[in-house]
Amino acid sequence: xxxxxxxxxxxxxxxxxxxxxxxxxxxxxxxxxxxxxxxxxxxxxxxxxxxxxxxxxxxxxxxxxxxxxxxxxxxxxxxxxxxxxxxxxxxxxxxxxxxxxxxxxxxxxxxxxxxxxxxxxxxxxxxxxxxxxxxxxxxxxxxxxxxxxxxxxxxxxxxxxxxxxxxxxxxxxxxx
Amino acid sequence: xxxxxxxxxxxxxxxxxxxxxxxxxxxxxxxxxxxxxxxxxxxxxxxxxxxxxxxxxxxxxxxxxxxxxxxxxxxxxxxxxxxxxxxxxxxxxxxxxxxxxxxxxxxxxxxxxxxxxxxxxxxxxxxxxxxxxxxxxxxxxxxxxxxxxxxxxxxxxxxxxxxxxxxxxxxxxxxxxxxxxxxxxxxxxxxxxxxxxxxxxxxxxxxxxxxxxxxxxxxxxxxxxxxxxxxxxxxxxxxxxxxxxxxxxxxxxxxxxxxxxxxxxxxxxxxxxxxxxxxxxxxxxxxxxxxxxxxxxxxxxxxxxxxxxxxxxxxxxxxxxxxxxxxxxxxxxxxxxxxxxxxxxxxxxxxxxxxxxxxxxxxxxxxxxxxxxxxxxxxx
Numbered sequence: 001x002x003x004x005x006x007x008x009x010x011x012x013x014x015x016x017x018x019x020x021x022x023x024x025x026x027x028x029x030x031x032x033x034x035x036x037x038x039x040x041x042x043x044x045x046x047x048x049x050x051x052x053x054x055x056x057x058x059x060x061x062x063x064x065x066x067x068x069x070x071x072x073x074x075x076x077x078x079x080x081x082x083x084x085x086x087x088x089x090x091x092x093x094x095x096x097x098x099x100x101x102x103x104x105x106x107x108x109x110x111x112x113x114x115x116x117x118x119x120x121x122x123x124x125x126x127x128x129x130x131x132x133x134x135x136x137x138x139x140x141x142x143x144x145x146x147x148x149x150x151x152x153x154x155x156x157x158x159x160x161x162x163x164x165x166x167x168x169x170x171x172x173x174x175x176x
Numbered sequence: 177x178x179x180x181x182x183x184x185x186x187x188x189x190x191x192x193x194x195x196x197x198x199x200x201x202x203x204x205x206x207x208x209x210x211x212x213x214x215x216x217x218x219x220x221x222x223x224x225x226x227x228x229x230x231x232x233x234x235x236x237x238x239x240x241x242x243x244x245x246x247x248x249x250x251x252x253x254x255x256x257x258x259x260x261x262x263x264x265x266x267x268x269x270x271x272x273x274x275x276x277x278x279x280x281x282x283x284x285x286x287x288x289x290x291x292x293x294x295x296x297x298x299x300x301x302x303x304x305x306x307x308x309x310x311x312x313x314x315x316x317x318x319x320x321x322x323x324x325x326x327x328x329x330x331x332x333x334x335x336x337x338x339x340x341x342x343x344x345x346x347x348x349x350x351x352x353x354x355x356x357x358x359x360x361x362x363x364x365x366x367x368x369x370x371x372x373x374x375x376x377x378x379x380x381x382x383x384x385x386x387x388x389x390x391x392x393x394x395x396x397x398x399x400x401x402x403x404x405x406x407x408x409x410x411x412x413x414x415x416x417x418x419x420x421x422x423x424x425x426x427x428x429x430x431x432x433x434x435x436x437x438x439x440x441x442x443x444x445x446x447x448x449x450x451x452x453x454x455x456x457x458x459x460x461x462x463x464x465x466x467x468x469x470x471x472x473x474x475x476x477x478x479x480x481x482x483x484x485x486x487x488x489x490x491x492x493x494x495x496x497x498x499x500x501x502x503x504x505x506x507x508x509x510x511x512x513x514x515x516x517x518x519x520x521x522x523x524x525x526x527x528x529x530x531x532x533x534x535x536x537x538x539x540x541x542x543x544x545x546x547x548x549x550x551x552x553x554x555x556x
Contacts, residue, residue, distance in 0.1 A: 004540060023551060055547055056547075057543040057544060058543060058547065059543050061540060061543060086541075134433075134465055135462075138462045138463075142462075145195060149463040149466065150465070151465055151467045152465050152467055153467055158552075160467045162548045162551055162552050164467065166545060167463065167480075169541045169545055170477060170480035171463075171480050172537075173535035173538055173541050174477055174480035174484075175496075175533070175535060175538060176477060176538060176541050
């Protein structure tokens with residue numbers, strides 16, 4: 001049986017752990033540690049190695065869900081986790097100081113993977129109306145000739161994460 | 177074993193057209209590389225409709241006389257001593273032509289995309305047959321898109337169309353268009369105290385109508401005796417703040433895009449506005465924000481295909497094998513939200529709407545999709 005995985009990536013506080021929890025069939029395995037650096041101003045704990053969840057399919061196959069650590073000093077894990085993934089979900093926190101710049105960094109870091117498969121971009125914390133718009137994110141992707149879904153997502157809401165994952169699958173294969 | 181790249185230089189095309197060509201070719205031949213320079217080219221693709229192409233081509237071939245060329249044209253390529261293809265070009269026909277021009281080059285064709293050497297051979301035989309038939313002046317269909325257009329004209333009936341002006345949708349689109357010119361906001365009053373406040377500068381709609389009330393307002397023609405009348409007032413900044421405060425206690429907000437999408441979808445009931453041609457290619461500017469809008473059964477599939485392939489509504493229905501009403505619904509919703517319009521760019525006319533390449537993981541994706549949908553219904 002092959003190993004299939006979808007990788008959730010994005011900066012600290014974007015909601016990767018919550019998103020995986022929303023759709024995983026198992027209690028997600030987390031490698032969270034007490035935050036001691038700047039991250040402690042955002043949240044108590046932060047992912048240091050990875051998050052792991054699983055979706056069990058009717059035919060016995062399993063889709064592994066991996067969440068990368070948000071802090072860029074752990075970025076050596078990004079390539080390890082994304083190797084061989086069927087798709088990539090990037091989550092952006094719209095309330096961070098410069099989410100567009102952050103997105104550019106993630107697109108650079110995962111460019112090889114994006115060229116080979118595809119992405120869906122979920123933007124969290126859009127409800128306040130502050131921060132860039134959906135069109136602003138599309139403009140960044142368009143400049144890089146990436147035609148991908150960009151969705152306003154609340155990672156606590158399963159339906160939002162399901163739609164985001166569905167959009168990834170359809171953008172990988174509209175013939176589904 | 178990886179095959180060498182086939183380097184092709186494209187001239188007279190804009191950037192988007194080259195992207196479209198790349199999108200169309202790369203899933204079918206993995207080692208084709210489109211360049212915008214002459215260096216290292218094994219073949220030239222020329223847009224014969226581009227300005228001064230004859231002069232440019234003369235300059236190009238001066239030092240590259242042995243390099244073959246294929247021209248793209250709108251009708252006949254009179255006076256050109258090169259192979260020509262009519263736009264929009266069929267991708268398979270283009271690949272066959274490239275293979276004929278570069279017979280010694282190895283094409284890296286993924287087995288799953290369904291153009292095996294055998295199929296290519298058959299397609300080439302078919303093209304030869306067509307050429308002979310053409311010479312004999314028979315009525316063999318040479319241009320599939322032209323046939324589609326003719327058939328579309330016949331098929332479009334009154335039941336497929338509706339007059340937006342008779343519905344809340346038409347009035348709201350008109351209000352949005354007026355707002356662009358000179359006002360800050362528009363208040364649409366209906367059913368006494370019920371109203372819709374459109375604030376384009378915030379990209380937001382405030383309304384105290386429930387979902388059911390919006391649905392009822394959307395589907396009932398406004399000229400029907402039983403319908404509520406609609407009154408539109410345009411507001412300046414001060415007027416808008418006042419109205420927003422007065423309705424905000426019981427109102428909810430949504431983006432203009434989501435409101436207009438849903439209104440379009442509810443109103444159309446599988447139809448399109450009567451002034452939309454089913455033969456014209458339409459484009460979808462970008463993915464809509466699908467977590468905040470209503471969709472039809474095949475909505476995601478249509479969006480995923482359409483956003484990459486400007487297509488006529490019939491083409492989409494045929495290629496995706498989904499009901500036309502579903503395509504019409506998604507089109508009307510996207511059109512209402514300002515995300516869709518007639519494709520007029522040069523790039524939209526270069527290649528035919530693409531076939532859907534077979535994906536070797538389709539079975540897996542299908543199983544995952546079923547699982548996600550069952551989660552979706554569990555949540556609901």
